Amino acid sequence: MILQTTLCLAAAAGVITFWHIARIGQLRMREKVLFGDGGHDPLARRMRAQLNFVESTPFVLILAAAIEMTGKGGPWLAIVGSLFMLGRVSHALGMDIDRPNPLRMIGVLITVLTLLGLSAIAVLIALGRF
Numbered sequence: 001m002i003l004q005t006t007l008c009l010a011a012a013a014g015v016i017t018f019w020h021i022a023r024i025g026q027l028r029m030r031e032k033v034l035f036g037d038g039g040h041d042p043l044a045r046r047m048r049a050q051l052n053f054v055e056s057t058p059f060v061l062i063l064a065a066a067i068e069m070t071g072k073g074g075p076w077l078a079i080v081g082s083l084f085m086l087g088r089v090s091h092a093l094g095m096d097i098d099r100p101n102p103l104r105m106i107g108v109l110i111t112v113l114t115l116l117g118l119s120a121i122a123v124l125i126a127l128g129r130f
Contacts, residue, residue: 005073006065009081013057016088020050023092041098049095053088056111060084063118070125084114 024046028034037044064081067073091107124130 001069003065003068005078005081006061006068008078009064009085010061012082012085013053013061016053016085017050019089020046020053020092024050042096045095045098046092049092052091052095052111056115057088060114060118063115063122066122067118067125072121072125072130080114080117083110087111087114 024043027040027043027046031038031040031043033040033043037047060081064073064077067077087107087110089107090103091111094101094104094107097103121130
């Protein structure tokens, strides 16, 4: 069984991870910081944005794969997964701003709703109610 939606989401996650690495590397070179954040708040925020991505994305991918394996996925799963990836990019861009902002808030909200929503659907599928 080919999990097309999960494969596409994993590919998107790989591209976004590369984007995070490039953004952090660019800032490291500009600020001449080899290890850690060197006390540079913008670098610390970019590193944290990458870590936030790494913390939540595996759960979304696992839930997407499990749901897709049950045959209950469909186009809605691809849309939810795509929104999640866009939310993570929004969050990362928002982390570049050193005050509360809509980009970061939207990214966090999309992430939380995606995790809760996919988790609820997984439980409903397991109980035979979806």
